[in-house]
Amino acid sequence: MLKKAGKDIPTKSGTKTNPKSQKEVPGQMLDKASKKIPTTSGTKSQIMMRLEKMVEESDIMHGAIRSVDMDEGVFGIAHSEFIAKEDMQQLFEHEELGIAVIHTYIWYMYDTLMRGTELCNRFNFIAASRINTTFITKNPTSYFLPFNSGNGGHWVLVAMDLSRLMVYYLDSLPGDWSKYPSMKKTVDAAILKFRSKKNYRNRKDITRVRVQCPQQNNSIDCGFFVLRFMRDIIALNRIDIPKMYFDEYKSYSRAHLDEMKDELCQFIIDHRII
DSSP states (O other), X not given: OOOOOOEEEOOOTTOOOOOOOOSOOOSSOTTHHHHHSOOOTTSOOHHHHHHHHHHHTSGGGGTOEEEEEEOHHHHSSOEEEEEOHHHHHHHHTTOOOOHHHHHHHHHHHIIXXXXXXXXXXXXXXXXXXXXXXXXXXXSSSEEEEEEEOSSTTOXXXXXXXXXXXXXXXXXXXSOOGGGOHHHHHHHHHHHHHHHHHTTOTTSOOOEEEEOBOOOOSSSSTHHHHHHHHHHHHHHTTOSSOOSBOOGGGXXXXXXXXXXXXXXXXXXXXXXXXX
16 A cells, blocks of 8 residues: 655745656556646646646645655655655756656656566666665666766666676766766675675676667756656566667657656646645
């Protein structure tokens, strides 16, 4: 059962918080919200305007925040997230995403696509704010880690298949792994612990693969792209991470990203988070 979401935590005003094809879709239908509410790229859908009105009428507009409790299935441990006015504005105004929105959409994906399916034995998520290399060594052996480089707040996605010592990273900007030394350090530490625990000391070296994936054309969309990467891999019921991205998604339009925002807005309303 989901824990109760949307507990009120009043704060002083101005307080900020920390940072085409769906062939195999397990669980509920992923595009449930978008089927109800057709959208036009770049415009606000009915469901978004409904949530925006709810936010405007709530005390969150006057400095309050919400403490959202996620059950341990999402990140492998119980996790709480704080959502404030600034986080909601990121959705409404299509701004660069912070960690609260990233984590809440991951909760949506877990609850809608994975809960009660075999995908829970295949993949797990790692909270970007609570990277725990000891937890990573547990089963399953494939993990999604949204990673913020700290360099202008750019988001990339790390996907680890520890059983094969494969690390994939998906980056919507040009460059290579060397751009993110802290990410490499975190991943190497996790794999080192995994190899030691599983007695894989004499196995092959770590193989790192940059996945050929859609590239952003602005300075805002990296967080949206990271979430969409995970969404597509899960929704298409992939067994493993591809080295080249899916033919269905060689690029992302604004409509692809708006679809995600509608899904999250509907989820927030359904779970009474605001």
